[in-house]
Amino acid sequence: RAGSDGQPGKFKPPPKPVIIDKEKQGVERRFLSPEFIPPRGRKDPLKYYMERKDMIQRRKVCSIPEFYVGHVLAVTTADPYANNKTNRFVGICIQRGGRGLGATFVLRNVIEDQGVEVCYELYNPRIQAIEVLKLEKRLDDNLMYLRDALPEYSTFDVNMKPVSRLDHEEIPVNKLQVRMKPKPWSKRWERPKYNIKGIKFELPESKMKEAQKWSQPWLEFDMLREYDTSKIEEKIWKEVNKELKK
Amino acid sequence: LKVQDCHVLRYVPKEESGGKTAKLLVGGKNVAPFSKPESAHQIFKEAGVPRKQKISTFNVTDDAIIKPGTPLYAAHFRPGQFVDVTAKTIGKGFQGVMKRWGFKGQPASHGQTKTHRRPGAISTNKASKVYPGKKMPGKMGNVYRTSLGLKVWRINTKHDIIYVNGSVPGHTNCLVKVRDSKLPTCKEHNKNPPFPTFFADGDEKLPEDLFDEEIFQFTEPSVTYT
Numbered sequence: 372r373a374g375s376d377g378q379p380g381k382f383k384p385p386p387k388p389v390i391i392d393k394e395k396q397g398v399e400r401r402f403l404s405p406e407f408i409p410p411r412g413r414k415d416p417l418k419y420y421m422e423r424k425d426m427i428q429r430r431k432v433c434s435i436p437e438f439y440v441g442h443v444l445a446v447t448t449a450d451p452y453a454n455n456k457t458n459r460f461v462g463i464c465i466q467r468g469g470r471g472l473g474a475t476f477v478l479r480n481v482i483e484d485q486g487v488e489v490c491y492e493l494y495n496p497r498i499q500a501i502e503v504l505k506l507e508k509r510l511d512d513n514l515m516y517l518r519d520a521l522p523e524y525s526t527f528d529v530n531m532k533p534v535s536r537l538d539h540e541e542i543p544v545n546k547l548q549v550r551m552k553p554k555p556w557s558k559r560w561e562r563p564k565y566n567i568k569g570i571k572f573e574l575p576e577s578k579m580k581e582a583q584k585w586s587q588p589w590l591e592f593d594m595l596r597e598y599d600t601s602k603i604e605e606k607i608w609k610e611v612n613k614e615l616k617k
Numbered sequence: 618l619k620v621q622d623c624h625v626l627r628y629v630p631k632e633e634s635g636g637k638t639a640k641l642l643v644g645g646k647n648v649a650p651f652s653k654p655e656s657a658h659q660i661f662k663e664a665g666v667p668r669k670q671k672i673s674t675f676n677v678t679d680d681a682i683i684k685p686g687t688p689l690y691a692a693h694f695r696p697g698q699f700v701d702v703t704a705k706t707i708g709k710g711f712q713g714v715m716k717r718w719g720f721k722g723q724p725a726s727h728g729q730t731k732t733h734r735r736p737g738a739i740s741t742n743k744a745s746k747v748y749p750g751k752k753m754p755g756k757m758g759n760v761y762r763t764s765l766g767l768k769v770w771r772i773n774t775k776h777d778i779i780y781v782n783g784s785v786p787g788h789t790n791c792l793v794k795v796r797d798s799k800l801p802t803c804k805e806h807n808k809n810p811p812f813p814t815f816f817a818d819g820d821e822k823l824p825e826d827l828f829d830e831e832i833f834q835f836t837e838p839s840v841t842y843t
Contacts, residue, residue, distance in 0.1 A: 417776060428835035450842070456843070
């Protein structure tokens with residue numbers, strides 16, 4: 372490169388690339404399972420504390436991996452009427468509900484052209500193992516619209532191999548826009564109350580505009596509905612980690 | 618069910634009390650003494666105990682008398698016992714006959730004029746009066762009711778919690794009276810309780826958690842069938 376006085380200047384080596392090796396940095400990702408967070412109410416916090424102790428006890432025996440809605444899981448439960456006395460079900464997690472020991476998650480799969488949804492309780496003593504086969508988050512918290520989507524979006528191979536993944540990487544978000552079957556649907560997913568971002572709506576503009584009539588824009592400013600869980604989460608995270616490391 | 622600061626307040630011998638057995642007055646949760654007059658504090662001063670929110674009576678036999686002032690703990694009950702739980706039900710206010718007594722009401726359409734949730738006829742022609750105790754609309758709830766024969770599955774001695782089967786009358790955080798079951802089928806299960814009660818300063822050292830034999834404990838591995 373020519374210098375300021377026209378002569379070729381001294382060679383400046385290019386700046387060295389900065390490599391952030393996340394493995395060595397050891398940045399821990401915090402994940403607190405949503406069923407640990409107590410709901411807002413007038414109940415005694417002692418009740419939630421006792422439930423958390425029981426939940427931690429159960430997690431020490433049967434480890435429950437970190438998973439979100441949209442992951443593909445395989446669950447083996449004890450079944451007295453099956454051949455091997457175990458029952459293995461593979462499916463995509465549609466929703467996670469409940470708090471405390473009654474926390475549930477619903478797995479959906481399409482087996483031989485029949486859609487099957489099974490609701491499992493996380494802390495059920497009959498569950499022997501939960502494996503995460505594929506990790507990916509979706510755009511929504513609740514994938515119930517897969518019932519009205521084309522069946523190809525809910526089919527997962529029962530003998531799928533677990534996708535390998537490094538521990539420190541971020542969980543990828545799948546921005547898939549799902550195509551739906553023709554209307555009528557089980558719920559009117561185009562309405563703003565469900566706030567779904569993962570559907571490719573092929574409805575005419577007039578229908579989408581009409582659906583916006585049911586929008587409630589004042590809800591996000593309602594202060595009584597705010598439930599700030601950050602401080603509660605911090606405390607519970609420390610408590611749970613301390614117990615689990617024992 | 619949490620046992621919160623229970624103390625025995627007074628012993629009433631058989632002759633003074635109206636019934637067939639002696640009575641023990643037991644007080645519940647601790648509460649500030651400022652909102653009641655001095656005369657109401659008499660019982661608590663005699664027993665040497667802070668003012669309690671609720672006082673209830675228990676009919677006791679003579680060999681089960683406890684000195685006033687002793688604290689009562691959750692370990693008074695053991696897993697496997699059966700228990701009756703009494704509390705005031707949730708008050709629903711003035712309610713109509715369909716909610717209060719479960720009447721069927723009338724159809725919603727087919728020509729019904731202004732009559733969909735009414736009781737209909739209240740008596741016959743021959744009686745020419747309404748019988749006392751006729752089911753009619755009125756205040757529902759806020760009444761003492763008992764759920765009988767509840768099994769005790771687990772007891773936590775550190776926090777004084779009794780894990781009881783099924784549901785119990787009353788709203789969340791309400792005060793509740795727990796007694797040994799009076800049902801004849803539960804008599805054999807209720808034998809060998811800590812008698813007259815569990816004393817914390819006694820010789821017996823209980824573990825933090827007491828479980829029934831049949832219950833699944835979270836320290837055990839997952840259930841498998843063979």
